[in-house]
Amino acid sequence: DTEVTQTPKHLVMGMTNKKSLKCEQHMGHRAMYWYKQKAKKPPELMFVYSYEKLSINESVPSRFSPECPNSSLLNLHLHALQPEDSALYLCASSREHGSSRITDTQYFGPGTRLTVL
Amino acid sequence: DAKTTQPNSMESNEEEPVHLPCNHSTISGTDYIHWYRQLPSQGPEYVIHGLTSNVNNRMASLAIAEDRKSSTLILHRATLRDAAVYYCILRDPATGNQFYFGTGTSLTVIP
Numbered sequence: 001d002t003e004v005t006q007t008p009k010h011l012v013m014g015m016t017n018k019k020s021l022k023c024e025q026h027m028g029h030r031a032m033y034w035y036k037q038k039a040k041k042p043p044e045l046m047f048v049y050s051y052e053k054l055s056i057n058e059s060v061p062s063r064f065s066p067e068c069p070n071s072s073l074l075n076l077h078l079h080a081l082q083p084e085d086s087a088l089y090l091c092a093s094s095r096e097h098g099s100s101r102i103t104d105t106q107y108f109g110p111g112t113r114l115t116v117l
Numbered sequence: 118d119a120k121t122t123q124p125n126s127m128e129s130n131e132e133e134p135v136h137l138p139c140n141h142s143t144i145s146g147t148d149y150i151h152w153y154r155q156l157p158s159q160g161p162e163y164v165i166h167g168l169t170s171n172v173n174n175r176m177a178s179l180a181i182a183e184d185r186k187s188s189t190l191i192l193h194r195a196t197l198r199d200a201a202v203y204y205c206i207l208r209d210p211a212t213g214n215q216f217y218f219g220t221g222t223s224l225t226v227i228p
Contacts, residue, residue, distance in 0.1 A: 004160075031214055042204060042218035043161065056215060090160050097214045104214050106153075108160030 002027060004109035006091050012115045015081060021112045023074040023091030031055075031097035032074040033106065034066060035090040043090055049074060050097040081116045088113050121205045121219040128225045129195045137190040137222050139205030144185050147209045151216070152179065152190050154201040161204065161218075164190065200226045 004025045013019050023032065031050050035043035048056035049068040063085075065077040074091055088111040094104035122140040129135040141150070152164040165172055165179045167188075172179040178191040192199055204221040208214070 033215065042202075042221055043216075045215050045217060048213070048215050056213070092160070094214050098212075105163045105166075106161075106214070106216060108162065110158075110160050 002107055004091055004093055004107050006089075006109035006112050008112060009110070010113050010115075012117065013078065013081065014117050015083070017081075018077070018079045020078065021076040021089055021091075021114075023076075023093075023109055024072055025093040025107070026072055027093065027095075027107065028071075029093035029095050029107075030071060031094045031104070032068060033092040033094075034074070034076055035092065037088040037090055037111070039087075047076075048097055055097060078114075081114075083116050086114055086116045121207060123203075123205055123219060123222045125220065126223045126225065128227060129192075130227050131197060132194050135192040135195045135199070135224065137192075137203050137205075137224065138187065139189070140187045141205070141207055142186045144207055145209060147211060148207040149210065150179065150181060150185075150188050151206045151208055152177070152203060153206065153216075153218075154199075154203045155221075156198075156201045164203070195224075195226045197226050197228060200224055 007022045034046040037043040045058050046060045047066045052068045063080045067075040090111045091109045092106045094106045149168050151166040153161040155161045165177050167179045180189045202221040202223050204218050206216050
């Protein structure tokens with residue numbers, strides 16, 4: 001099973017709402033990633049988790065709050081978002097992060113399309 | 118991370134070979150060259166990667182220049198399913214497994 005699942009597929013929220021995006025993988029991967037992709041643009045790295053600890057935060061605003069409750073699950077909590085945060089949010093996983101011996105393949109989920117009104 | 122430069126878009130006729138170029142003149146000796154593609158309405162998917170030697174797999178071939186300042190992804194017979202954005206990405210495994218995507222090439226396959 002090389003699947004990364006993301007829920008929900010679509011999400012519409014107001015600027016005062018709190019919502020969460022969920023990502024799950026059962027490949028035994030110990031690295032998980034959040035990317036943001038605006039229309040017609042490449043994915044931009046947001047966060048990296050390695051062994052359930054936050055390893056990289058690409059200066060993402062605090063209204064995005066990641067959480068990795070266990071090695072299979074990655075959440076992205078959203079609060080007080082702005083309309084410009086509307087985008088496709090992609091989750092990915094790989095076997096490891098930061099190992100100099102490995103050139104791991106990243107497996108991406110299909111994304112959650114978020115619209116902020 | 119070293120940057121990559123790719124043409125914004127390319128076209129190919131169905132069942133013909135496609136050569137997708139990527140320039141990476143500032144590549145370091147430890148950077149691997151990765152190619153991913155993103156089909157419409159999907160997340161990116163792995164295509165191929167290499168370090169110095171040319172590589173083949175069931176999806177494509179990767180030709181790497183001798184000085185490593187450029188590479189070419191080769192799809193041997195383009196199909197309509199190959200229409201996607203193709204990203205060439207450099208990654209040094211010593212600095213982590215995260216990817217910084219470039220702008221990519223949007224490939225259109227003409228029936």
